[in-house]
Every structure is written in C-alpha cells, then in structure tokens.
Amino acid sequence: MEQLLNGVALGALLMVLSSGLAMIYGLRGVANFAHGALYMLGAYLAYTVTERIGFGLALLVVPIALALVGVVLELVFFRPLQHRSHIELGLVTFGLAMMGERLVTLIWGEGTLRVLPPEFLQGTTSILGSDYPTYRLAIIVIALVMAAVLVLLLRFTTIGLHIRSASQDIETAAIMGIDANRVSLIVVSVGSALAGLAGTLAAPYISLNPGMGDVFLITSLIVVVVGGVGSIAGAMVAGMGVGIIQTIGAVYLPSFAVLLPYVLLVVVLLWRPQGLAGRKV
Amino acid sequence: MTLYSTPDTDAVVAAENRPKALHRNRKGRGIGLAIGAGLLLIGLVVPYVVNDNFTMSLLVTSSLMSLMALGIGFLARYLGLFSLGHGAFYGCAAYAVAIATTNWGWGPLPAVIFGTVFGALVALIIGVLVVRASGFGFLMLTLALSQALYQMSNQTVMRPLTGAHDGKLITYTGNATFFGLSMSDMMDPGLFWPVAWVALVVTGVILWLFGRSRFGTTLEGIRENEERMRFSGFNTFRPRLAAFVLTGAAASLGGALFALNVGYISPDILSFGKAGDSLVAALIGGLGTLVGPVLGTFLFVYAQANFNFGGNIHLLTGVLLIVVLVFAPGGITGALTKPYRYWRAKLTQRGKGAEK
Amino acid sequence: MSVFEGSGVSVKYGAVTALDSVDIALEPGILHGVIGPNGAGKSTFIDALSGRKRVSSGRVTLDGEDITRRSPRWRRGHGVSRSFQRTSVFGSMTVREQLEMVARKNHEPDLDDVIETLALGDVTERVCSEIAYGTQRLVDLAISLVGRPRVVLLDEPCAGLVADESAQMLTHVRTLCKERNVAAMVVEHDVDGVFGNCDVITVLNLGKVLATGTPAEIRADETVIKAYLGSAA
Numbered sequence: 008m009e010q011l012l013n014g015v016a017l018g019a020l021l022m023v024l025s026s027g028l029a030m031i032y033g034l035r036g037v038a039n040f041a042h043g044a045l046y047m048l049g050a051y052l053a054y055t056v057t058e059r060i061g062f063g064l065a066l067l068v069v070p071i072a073l074a075l076v077g078v079v080l081e082l083v084f085f086r087p088l089q090h091r092s093h094i095e096l097g098l099v100t101f102g103l104a105m106m107g108e109r110l111v112t113l114i115w116g117e118g119t120l121r122v123l124p125p126e127f128l129q130g131t132t133s134i135l136g137s138d139y140p141t142y143r144l145a146i147i148v149i150a151l152v153m154a155a156v157l158v159l160l161l162r163f164t165t166i167g168l169h170i171r172s173a174s175q176d177i178e179t180a181a182i183m184g185i186d187a188n189r190v191s192l193i194v195v196s197v198g199s200a201l202a203g204l205a206g207t208l209a210a211p212y213i214s215l216n217p218g219m220g221d222v223f224l225i226t227s228l229i230v231v232v233v234g235g236v237g238s239i240a241g242a243m244v245a246g247m248g249v250g251i252i253q254t255i256g257a258v259y260l261p262s263f264a265v266l267l268p269y270v271l272l273v274v275v276l277l278w279r280p281q282g283l284a285g286r287k288v
Numbered sequence: 289m290t291l292y293s294t295p296d297t298d299a300v301v302a303a304e305n306r307p308k309a310l311h312r313n314r315k316g317r318g319i320g321l322a323i324g325a326g327l328l329l330i331g332l333v334v335p336y337v338v339n340d341n342f343t344m345s346l347l348v349t350s351s352l353m354s355l356m357a358l359g360i361g362f363l364a365r366y367l368g369l370f371s372l373g374h375g376a377f378y379g380c381a382a383y384a385v386a387i388a389t390t391n392w393g394w395g396p397l398p399a400v401i402f403g404t405v406f407g408a409l410v411a412l413i414i415g416v417l418v419v420r421a422s423g424f425g426f427l428m429l430t431l432a433l434s435q436a437l438y439q440m441s442n443q444t445v446m447r448p449l450t451g452a453h454d455g456k457l458i459t460y461t462g463n464a465t466f467f468g469l470s471m472s473d474m475m476d477p478g479l480f481w482p483v484a485w486v487a488l489v490v491t492g493v494i495l496w497l498f499g500r501s502r503f504g505t506t507l508e509g510i511r512e513n514e515e516r517m518r519f520s521g522f523n524t525f526r527p528r529l530a531a532f533v534l535t536g537a538a539a540s541l542g543g544a545l546f547a548l549n550v551g552y553i554s555p556d557i558l559s560f561g562k563a564g565d566s567l568v569a570a571l572i573g574g575l576g577t578l579v580g581p582v583l584g585t586f587l588f589v590y591a592q593a594n595f596n597f598g599g600n601i602h603l604l605t606g607v608l609l610i611v612v613l614v615f616a617p618g619g620i621t622g623a624l625t626k627p628y629r630y631w632r633a634k635l636t637q638r639g640k641g642a643e644k
Numbered sequence: 645m646s647v648f649e650g651s652g653v654s655v656k657y658g659a660v661t662a663l664d665s666v667d668i669a670l671e672p673g674i675l676h677g678v679i680g681p682n683g684a685g686k687s688t689f690i691d692a693l694s695g696r697k698r699v700s701s702g703r704v705t706l707d708g709e710d711i712t713r714r715s716p717r718w719r720r721g722h723g724v725s726r727s728f729q730r731t732s733v734f735g736s737m738t739v740r741e742q743l744e745m746v747a748r749k750n751h752e753p754d755l756d757d758v759i760e761t762l763a764l765g766d767v768t769e770r771v772c773s774e775i776a777y778g779t780q781r782l783v784d785l786a787i788s789l790v791g792r793p794r795v796v797l798l799d800e801p802c803a804g805l806v807a808d809e810s811a812q813m814l815t816h817v818r819t820l821c822k823e824r825n826v827a828a829m830v831v832e833h834d835v836d837g838v839f840g841n842c843d844v845i846t847v848l849n850l851g852k853v854l855a856t857g858t859p860a861e862i863r864a865d866e867t868v869i870k871a872y873l874g875s876a877a
Contacts, residue, residue: 038424088614094370094423098571099613101564106606113603221560225435228428236424262445269436273417276429505737505745512734519694519728520746520787521720 008137010258011251016143016212018250019150022243024205024223025230026157027198029242032231033174034194035085036093040100043224044107045199049073049206050215051115054122057210062125065207066149073203077196085195086188104220112217122210146208153204154243161239170194174239229268233275317500324493331485335478342593345477348549350589351484353378354582355491355542357570359535361581362495364570366507367531369422373414373430375563376437377536378543381407382557383441385547386456387449389464396466396474400544407540408533410437415532420525431560438558456553466548474548487545488582491538496578498534507531568609574619583620645708646671647827648693648724648795652702655685655692662688664851665702670795670827675818677842678831681872685851686831687729690799693829694726695719706795720750725793729800729831731780732787735773739764739783742772743790750791761823762786762816778809785813789820796821798830802837810834814841839863847872 024046031039049069056065084103088096123129124142131138161167173180173190181187205223213219230249234241249268256264338344356378363369385403388394394402418429441450450456460471466483473479498504509517510524517524547553556562565588573584592601616623646669655663663685670676680686691697693704695716703712706724719725734742740759747755759765762782767775772783781801788796801817802810814830814837821828832838838845839859847854847868854872855865862868 036424038428094427095613095617097424097427098370099610102568102606102609102613104606105564105568105602105609109600109603109606113600225432225560229432232425232428232432262443265439265443266436269432269439272429272432277417502745502748505741508737509734509742509745512736513732516728516732516734516787519696519716519720519726521717521749521791523717 008135009139010255012134012139012143012147014251014254015247016146016250017254018247019147019154020205020209020212021223021227021230021246021250022154023150023201023208023246025227025234025242025246026154026239027201027205028227029231029234029236029239030170030174030194031198032236033239034170034177034191035089035096036177037085037096037100038228038231039198040097040224041080041103041107042198042202042227043220043222044104044111045073045076045202046206046209046223047108047215047217047220048076048111049203050122050210050213050219051111051120051206052203053207053210054115054120054215057122062122062211065210066204069207070200070203073206074196074200076203077199078192080199081192081195085191089191104224108217108220115215117217120215122215124211142211146212149204149208153201157201158240158243166190166193226268229272233272317497320496320500321493324489324496328486328489331489332482334485335481341477344481346589346593347586348477348481348484349546350586351481351488352542352546352549353566353569353589354488354585355545356539356566357573357581357585358488358492358495358578359538360567360570361573361575361578362499362535362538363531364575366499366504366511367528368511369419369426369528370567371430371532371535372427372560372563372567373418373434374536374539375560375566376414376430376434376558377407377411377539378546378566379441379553379558379562380410380437381540381543382547382553383450383456385544386458386553389461390456390459391449393461395464396460396548400466400541400548403544403547404537404540407543408537411533411536411540412529415529415536419528419532431563434558434563435560438560441558442555451553451555453555455555458547458551458553471551475551477549480549484545484549487541491541492578492582495534495538499578503527503530565605568605572605572608572612572619574621574623576618577621577625580619580621587620647707649705650689650693650702651705653689653692653699653704654701655688655697656700662851663692666848666851666853668693668829668846668856670829672794672827673822673825674827674843675821675841676827676829677838677845678829678848679833679835679838679845679872680848680854683850684848686848687799688851689848690726690797690829690831694724694797696726720791720793723792723794724797725788725791725795726797727784727788727799727801729803731777731784731804733772733780733783736771738769738771739775740768742783743768743786746787747790750793752791755790758786758789761820762789778805781805781809781813782816785816789824792824794827796826796828798828800831800833802832802834810837814838817841 024042028039028042031037052069052072053062053065056068084099085096088099124145128142128145130141132141132144161171169180169185169190170193172183173185173187177187226249227246230246231242233249234243234245249271252271253264253267256267334347335344338347356374360371360374363371381403384406385399388399388402389396414430414433417433418426421429440446442452444452446452464471466474469479469483506522506527509522510527514524566585569584569588570581571584573582573587574580588605591604595601595604612619618626648670650666650668652665652667653663654661654665666685666689668676678686678689688697692699695714699712703710705711706722711719737745743755743759752758759768762785764779764782764786767779772780781804785798785801788798798817802813805813814834817828817830818841820826830838830842842859844856845859845862846856847862849871855862855868857865
C-alpha cells in the first residue's frame, strides 16, 4: 500500500512534468530538451524561496517565474525559428538544456541541497492503518488537482479548444482564424510553469543536485512517447503508469526496475508505434 | 504527427551542403585516396613536432572520439538521422575490451576486434528497433535505449563485468602487446598516436568510399524520398540498418581503442552527456562535409581541456551550438566553404550565360 | 485473362467505405483511363492497386497470380510500377543520378531511350529541385517507366500542369503505352484529355464503378451523363 502511494506520488510528478512537455510537442512539433533544465531550475528556485520566505509561497512564485522563462523561450527561440525544421529547433533546445543546467549549477553550486516542507506537512498521516508521509500525500493531491484543472481548461474553455485544435494541426488552425502565435505563447508558458510546479513539488521529496534534470527529462520523454506524441491525456495516463510501475518494480525486481521504463518504451513502440493514445497517420 | 512520420527537410544539413552523388569517376576516387594517404603520412609526423605530452594526449582522445563523430555525421548527412546513441556503441566496445582482457585474459588485439564486433552487434540490435523512426522519434529512441544501457552498466549485478559505479580498471595477463606496444606504451599518447590516427584516417576514407558508392546513392534516395524508393523497388530498411551498423562499428572501434589508451573505463562512458557531446561537436564542426565532425571534435576536446573552468564547457558548447544552429546551420566547415561555393556557383552561372 | 486485374477491390476506413467492390482489367498496349468527381475514390483505388493502402476485400492479380498482399517493392520488381499525384522525385540529386539509380535496380537496358522519349535530354545534369515543375513531372513519369514495367499505374500525371503541358503529358503516356506495349492505367482529372487519349475508360463515383467502356460508350452512357459529365460539361 505504501509502495503504491509512493508510485502514485512519483506518477503525479511525472504527470505534471510530462503534460507540459506533451503540450509543447503537440503544438510546436518539438521535443523540448530544455524541459529537464526547467524542472531543475524550478526545484532550485523553490529552494531559495523556501529559505527566504517559505514553501507555500514557492508553490505560487516558482511556476509564475518559470512561466516568464517560458515566455522568453517562446519569443526568443520558438517563434523566430518556427519555420526551421523541427529537429533543428529540438537541437537548439538541447543547447539550451546544456546551458541552463550549467547556469543553475553556477548559481546554486554543485553540492546537494535539501528543502524542508512546511511543518504541517512534515509528519505522517494514517491511511487505512498505515502511516504515510504527509508531504507525499500533498504532492499527490496538488498534482491531481492541477491535472484536473488542466483537463477542464482544455475541455471547456475557448482557449482550451484553440490549443487542442492547434496541437492537431497548427497550419489548419491558423487558417481557421486561430492565432497560432498567441496559443503557442500560452502553451509554452503554461508548459514551463508546469515544469516549475513539478520542480517545486519534487524539491522536498528528492535531493537537489546538478544531474536531477537529465534523469527526469529522459523519463518524461519516454512518458510522452508512450502516451502518444501530442496527446496530453495520454501523457498524463502514461506518466502515472510509469511512476507506479517503476516504484512497484523497485520493490519486486530491484536490479531490473530502472530499466522498466525503457522496456515499456520498446514494447509500446513495437506494438503500437503511434503511442497508446496517439493519432493515426 | 507520429514518431514514424516522414522527416522534415533538415536545414541542419543545408541544401547546398548535402552530398551530391558525384559522377563516380576513377579520377575523383584517386584524388580522394591520395589525399587520404597524404593525411595519413602527415599525421604520423605529429609526435615529432608536438613534444608536449598533454597536447599529444588531447590529440589521441580527439582522434578516437572523432571516430564516433564521423559515424554520427555520416548518418546525419546521408540519412538525415541525428543519433544520440553512438555513445552507447563507443562505451559498449570499451567495456567489451575491458572484460575480454581483464576477465578472460585475452590479448589486446583480439580484444579490440571483439570490442568492435560487439559494439557493432549492439548497433544491429538497437538499429532494428530504431531505424524505421525518423526525426524526433529517432533522436529520442536512440537517447532512451542508450540511457537504458547506461543504467544497466551501473547495476550492482553487473559489477563483475562492468565494475558498476566504480568503473573498471583494465589489466592484462602476461606481457601482452598491441602492435609491439606494451601496456605502458599504449597509455603513452605519443606512442599510441599512430594507432589512433591510422584508425581515424582509414575509417574516414572507408566512410567516404561508402558515401560515393551505390550504397551512398541509395541512402541519399531514402533520405530524399523513402516512399518513392520503396515504389521503385528498393528495400529501404536494410540500407538504413546497414548504415547504422557501419557507423556504429566506427564508433565502436573508437571506444575499443580508447579503452586500451586510458586503461580505465569510467562509469560515465555510456552516459547521455557523452553521446550528446559528440553530436554537438559534429553539429558545430558542420555535417555537410566528412571532416566537419572531426574538426568539431578536435575543437571540443581542446576547449574541454582549456576552457572547462569547473565544468563550464557545457555552457560554452550550449551557447555555441545555439549560435551555429541559428546563424550558420552548416557549422564551421559550412561557413568556411561558403565563399568557395558562392564563387563556384557564380562561375557556372557565367559559363551558362556564355553558352547562350 | 488480363495481365493485371483488380476484382471486387474494397477499401474501408472503420465504418466508411472509400472503395466498394471495384473491378478493373488492364491489357498490354491499352491505355485505361479512370475518371470521376472529387471524392470518387480515384486515389484510394490506385493506392489499393499499388499496395500503398491495404485492401479490405477483393483481390489484385498479376498474370492470374494473387498479389493483393505483396509489398510495393515486390510489385515493382515484378513489373508493376506507379507514379504519384504529388510530384515525388529525389530533390537533391540530378535527373541523371536518380534515373540511373532506379535504372540499375530495375535492370533498364537503355536509359537514354527513356530520357529521349520524354525529352529530358537538356536537364539530365541539373539538380531536380531546381528544374521547372512541368519537367519534374516528366522526371516523375520517367522514374515509373524505367526498367520496362509491364503495368504502369499513373496517379494524375497532369496535376498542376497548364493545358499545353497537360496535353503533351497525355500524348507522351499514350505513345509510351503503345510503343512499349505496356498495360497502363491513368487516373486523371482532365476529362477531355482522357477522352482524347484513352482506349478504355472507367468512371468512378462514390467509391463505385459507374461505367466502363470505350470513350464513345462512356459519352453515350446515361448514368454517367446524369451523375458526372452532365454537371462537368
């Protein structure tokens, strides 16, 4: 039970991170390799804000700060380079990731940092008779609420409709009168904000170190591919699935567990190349 | 969009930089082989000119890493595929050499052959899974699968073979020699240089010849229009797989020789940063020419040794990569040859004008 | 028995039937035109016959042998070739390079003859992406004809061409079909061109065959006039 909850907590983080990645991929056709660096930046910013003021504020401030970073990304890179090939833009984000991770390390140092959650979340809560760290429950609740809000916004608002149609086919959407630039600005900044939120939520849960971005980037790229490129719902489901499988796997198959996401990737791609929820060609 | 969609036109290999299937005349091949032989000879003089051991070791490392970059460049140029997986073949070959010598007591030469073959075999297995993909699919799949190998190599169960997180120190049984080089000679950059240089030039020439052959033309056709190739009676899977394995073997040779040269395999050898560095170096050097990736690798290794204050190399290469991609998609060699191409285009235009 | 036959060819996408039990028979030296309004299933039909789309039911035969499930590569190797509606050439290669490449694969004995017949002699050394669109369409046709295929399926060879070029293209196709004794099928939008050049015409509408016959028979067919020609002419 406890392991299942751990899996859900990891899955919740992956959900938040991957849905941002999937949104940007769907719209710009680019796997944003800088997403791991954004997540890492979020975590380190959360560390500083928590040290100075408090974790509660970090939950609010960091996503906003990352949304601004997203605006810069969109205006400086994605928009001017949108007519270049996707792969080229992807390699630019690869360069951004290299830079970003190094910059974070230069600012915050190479050492491992820890963030403490606020006091009322530090203890354990009893669930069905077993004690479970309260903070992890908080991660699950916040992430699930976030995911629900995102789904509702995408389903029931005009801008959500525009985002969904633009991620299906950005050119047709533009012809239909949707302002692709505006949609893209929103998507990239929301996607970045989600990476920042994931980083903030993760900060008290993991230890912060310069390599943290890479690991999560690769896992969430796998999540996006498995979920079906461009499908936000697919990414959410796959994110939760990968989180649970990996955590449960670590209990029963300790030396094999880290490979599970990759095995999953290969199996899904051989069996259903467009991903679980992907569009058909 | 799916992972298996048709590729975008890759401006990274700018149109004017794409290989043009030359008329395969013997003269062209003769000139190329002569240039290769000349380079080979000039290179062998290097240890007599450069007396500094540090510089020499950078040159050896550059040459061995260039074997990987050559492969990455070849794939990008002829198939429009960008690989983050060649670090895996480099690393697997290095581990294979270490295991063959240390665990099984093989001599260095059979170990290098085994390492190269093993790396190529890994490329074959991964290739079957990935070469159908294009664009991002290929990039992400090669990344993910090489990351899987990295994770595997660091598992505790792998300790007897790879040394897991401790890395693996290479030891030999008896007085093993490699082309007359003793164990300490192999680790002396001045003495090992001829091995590395010959491997690089010979591999470069072989890839060049492959590029000019019918095989190269077939690859080019697949890059340009995969569907039409199938409808013109070509198998489009096998040539792609063959190119992947061929370039994987080049990277493997680099990794196998690297293992002999350094005598210790760091657990990071399979990490994603290594493969990423090589791809970035190839991009910066320029994918339009065969020498571009090699040039990029030499610059990268030099910069890493001289400007890497506390790991800032990635800040530097990140910036450089973005600058190159945004302003000079042909890389350094692309920018250098631009005036020449411009001049040649002008000349041919004038020639045509005169005909009329 | 005809060289190349499609019998009862149907293509379904989920619940939608794009092609409903279409029959066709191609004979050597006969140019067979397929016409029909937009959405009639013309492109789906040529894709089904050439192995680009999966046939849901029905069969395609070559010399009586069932080739319904054979790959495009196998078909080309056994003399069934096709061209594409959207120009499908190899942009970075010169015209000669790409024709030589395909010629080698398909054992074309006399490439220069193909180049000459299609009047491509002036552009052989030019890079394909740089030549005029009309000429690229001829290169596209040449790629399909190299290697002396016995059956050629052409998907709107005149798409995007101006009237003059279009007439010239169909003349080329007709000449090649007769000279080389090829069983040719041409899917075309240009109704007048098809009536002027084809020996047999099949009219498709809403995924079904409306009529098959000589141009004269088709012109006189009342269902065709009612459903298609009447509105077009």
